[in-house]
Amino acid sequence: MKSNVILSLVFCSTLTTLGCWVGYDTESVPLKTDAVDATGSNDATSTNDATSTNDATSTNDATDTLDVNGGDSETCETCGTASCVDLDTDSGNCGVCAMRCSGECLGGRCDCGGASPVPLYSDSHHCGSCTNDCTTAQGATDQSFCATGVCVYDCDSGLGDCRTERGCETDYLQDERNCGTCDNNCPQNQECLDGQCG
Structure with missing residues (x-):
């Protein structure tokens, strides 16, 4: 089971009667909540085992939800x-915020037309979009992966990902500006031969 990070954002209304919302990104982590009204008192229907003190002006525990409208508990992500x-x-x-799905978003995963929806932020065959496959980029191996919607390339021997183009576009063996590794510039009047300046 992979580790999950719980991110919490608080959005407070300028009207004190509405209170605050606390939003979560909990991918596959069950969300248990305590409903808390704008005065800070806990709702009798609490399902959260964690103990915390909440009021409309404080920072709230990452597993708590605040009462939005007098008893209707709601979580909310604002994404800026x-x-x-x-x-x-x-x-x-x-x-996740700003992850655009060209299909329908179902349970936080994008319907890219396959057998089941995929998480665009971590799927190496649909990284950041339905059509971006990290493993088929120029010079990339099948060990390339997706992190936060961006491909992290594992490159074939002699190749590197030194520029903004997709894939492993840099030839470490001959590129005088990236000789043997990214940003290794050969001195003037020297060439890059087999990854060595000379």
Whole structure:
């Protein structure tokens, strides 16, 4: 089972009667909540075993949800906007903020037309978009992977990923600006031969 990071954002209304929302990105972590009204009192229907003190002006525990409208408990991710974003269904913020899904966002995963929806932020065959396969990029091996929607390339021998182009576009064996490794510039009047300046 992979480790999950819980990110918490707090969005507070300027109207004190509405209180605050606390949003979470919990991918596959069950969310247990305590409903807390704007005055800070706990709702009797608490399902969270964690202990914390909450009020409308404090920072809240990462597993708590605040009461939005007098008893209706709601979690909310704002993604830098002034309104709630549903990371499970919003195709502009699918699974994580700013991860754009060209298909339908289902449970925080993008429907790319395959057998099941995929997480664009970590799927090496659909990294950041439905059509970006990290493992088929120029010079990349099948060990390349996706991290936060960006390909991290494992390159074939003699190749590197030194520029912004997709894949392993740099020839370490002959590139005078990347001789043997990225940003290793050969001195003037020297060539890069087999990854060595000379």
